[in-house]
Amino acid sequence: MATAAAPHAPAERHPLLAFVAIAWSWLFLLLLVLFFEFWARLQYGSTFVLNPYNLQSIALAASMPLLLALGQTLVIIAGGIDLxxxxxxxxxxxxxxxxxxxxxxxxxxxxxxxxxxAALLVSVIPGFISGTLIARLAIPAFIGTLGMYGVCRGVGFLTASGTTVPVNNPWLFQLGNAKVLQVPVPVILTAIVVLVMHWVLREGRFGRYTYAIGGSKAAAVRAGINVPRHTVMLYMLSAFCAGIAGVVYTARFSAGAAQGGEPLLLDSIAAVVIGGASLFGGSGTIVGTVIGAFIIAVIQYGLVFINVAPFWQFVAVGVVIIVSVLIDQSRERLTGGGRRDE
Amino acid sequence: MSEPLLQISGLTKRFGGVTALSDVGLTVARGEVLALAGDNGAGKSTLIKAIAGVHSRDEGEIRFKGQPVDFATPSDARAAGIETIYQDLALADNLDIGANVFLGRERFTKFLGFLPRLDRETMRRESEKVLEQLEIDIETRKLTQPVRNLSGGQRQAVAIGRAIYWKAELLIMDEPTAALGVPEQRKVMELIQRLKAQGVAIIFISHNLHDIFAVSDRILVLRRGRNAGERAIGATNGDEVVKMMVGG
Incomplete structure (x- = not known):
């Protein structure tokens, strides 16, 4: 059978443009770092990125939102969201x-x-509940997880009697604040979870099914994938990642706080989206999410570093989110990778 | 004609008080193409879903390879060698051909000797092989791209290739050409002929008499859930088929 060109196949685009469309998040991170580096050299006569203290701080700042974003990445790839x-x-x-x-x-x-x-065991319970609501009772993911947002918030404050819970334990302090070869322990922990999740998503059956469900639920069902069970496991995995983040938080501050993760929710979703995942499901990578989390952390830390009022962070991150989605939407066109979904 | 691969007799299916199928009979042999025609609501979809294990039946018998069968789910039917390709094709558009062909039945290799890892290479090669066997050309660069970058006919071919790779002996196709342009329609028709030559039995639903006369051996017409007539394709013509479809 002769091959006819698909009727809507676009012309090949400029290779440079195609490269930028695919690798823009790497390039953007690189540009950000270079910008702050030049600023540091010109204004302070010092280095930004080669200063280990700065690197440690950025990696630490990135680690907790990144932990939340890892499970979130899989949930979003499967076409859901975890609020x-x-x-x-x-x-x-x-x-x-x-x-x-x-x-x-x-x-x-x-x-x-x-x-x-105890923290990890308790953390998977809300994931199990929201996953079950979404997978078996057809509650929209937004609503199911918004419900658990409220429930966990309330139960958290009730458990803590409305205040923060200090812990005096030297081992805990070490877990949150020690460094191994200059690398903070929470960063090492996060890196391990990153590697595991990357492997699970890219090379494992679980990851493959996650993509399939996000691409087409009908195809996943036809292939014999137990979609409801997989969906419940996704939300439990996301909650488990949040549980690890809770452990890291407690260790870093030697205290438990019910509101500790509140500002990190949007950062986690932003990291996933900046990393190239589509909120419609079907696409995204752990590597992308890591880059996304670092872009946010570099912006936040860098703006403080150059003495910009901290509120500009929000503006900058907001703009980056929008730009990243705009680039993703035109990616198919820019790369000539074919037509979009019908 | 050899012993029929699929033989249905007295098939009746009711939905509440509505009788969707009443005493329907049908046979298909290996290497035979049976066209299923009928007006909207004639029961074509209910019939293929009863064969594919989607619907249970109220009365009647289905024999596959001579044995009476009773599929509880589509997976059971598929395991037995009956594959149904609906119009949506059930492809994961975001995954490549290899991933789609092997979805749910992935191949793994060991990384560093112990860590299980998707064997993309093998899955791609095997998929390529089955597409070659069906003489389907897909540009090399598209083999590793998401299947949404394929044309409608190529996507249809991937769905068929997947069925054949997993040893489907009976292929049921629901309007395989409905969503395609004319050149692609022709390719799918050619593909049906090649499958037939390889001994696959095919039942296909179509509204397009031209397609039906181009590839099928026999035509079975349903009207209001009953057999309205069955003809060898050489012994009938469009007028007669339309008459059987609308009655009178």
């Missing part, structure tokens, strides 16, 4: 802190282990 991650993180943090207060008579290492286990 509850911030308060699941807070709930996990409060549960961990109260558990450690209650077990403060034990050996500090044991108390820490019990606290972590």
């Amino acid at each position: 509850s991650v911030g308060f699941v993180m807070g709930l996990a943090s409060v549960v961990m802190a109260t558990t450690m207060q209650a077990t403060s008579g034990l050996h500090p290492g044991l108390s820490l282990l019990v606290g972590i286990a």
